[in-house]
Amino acid sequence: MSLKSVNDILGVLKQQAKWQEHPFERLLQLWPDIVGTVAATHTRPLSIQRDVLRVATSSAAWAQNMTFGRTALLLKLNQKLSEPLVDIRFSTKDWQPRPDYLQEKTVIPQEHPSYLGNVNISRTQVTPTQKSANTAFESWAKTMQARSHGLPLCPQCQSPTPPGELQRWQVCCVCAAKQF
Numbered sequence: 001m002s003l004k005s006v007n008d009i010l011g012v013l014k015q016q017a018k019w020q021e022h023p024f025e026r027l028l029q030l031w032p033d034i035v036g037t038v039a040a041t042h043t044r045p046l047s048i049q050r051d052v053l054r055v056a057t058s059s060a061a062w063a064q065n066m067t068f069g070r071t072a073l074l075l076k077l078n079q080k081l082s083e084p085l086v087d088i089r090f091s092t093k094d095w096q097p098r099p100d101y102l103q104e105k106t107v108i109p110q111e112h113p114s115y116l117g118n119v120n121i122s123r124t125q126v127t128p129t130q131k132s133a134n135t136a137f138e139s140w141a142k143t144m145q146a147r148s149h150g151l152p153l154c155p156q157c158q159s160p161t162p163p164g165e166l167q168r169w170q171v172c173c174v175c176a177a178k179q180f
């Protein structure tokens with residue numbers, strides 16, 4: 001066998017290897033055109049094994065739909081592929097809508113393993129404080145109300161003033177202190 005013919009054989013083998021490498025890549029490119037853009041978003045070709053194409057689907061309904069239409073799909077695909085497929089299997093099993101690192105972001109805090117229940121803690125801490133603050137304000141307001149209703153006003157600053165102070169200084173003790 002001459003060196004030239006060896007090279008020819010190697011060339012043929014390389015060519016064959018290329019053809020065997022590419023059917024799946026070619027199929028990925030063809031897929032949206034063959035199934036349509038809507039179906040393409042709900043299906044993802046996974047691999048070709050022994051001339052059987054495995055496709056992941058977003059739901060069982062899509063798997064069922066696509067399985068019903070697979071004969072037509074096979075005809076369309078085989079017109080464009082160098083190696084004809086014998087069948088297509090649709091399954092939801094390997095469907096992953098997004099990579100894991102993206103799904104991580106959508107985990108709500110309560111479901112996260114390191115979640116400490118901050119919302120509940122702050123609730124139990126804040127409520128009594130607010131309650132006592134409100135109670136303090138209410139009792140202060142009541143006292144002020146009772147005072148202003150029951151007490152005469154200082155003629156100088158208009159503050160409710162104990163009658164004793166008015167009798168003594170004619171003004172409240174604060175105004176009296178200012179005068180001294």
Ligand SMILES: [Zn+2]
Pocket residue numbers: 154155156157158159171172173174175176
């Ligand atoms: Zn006064």
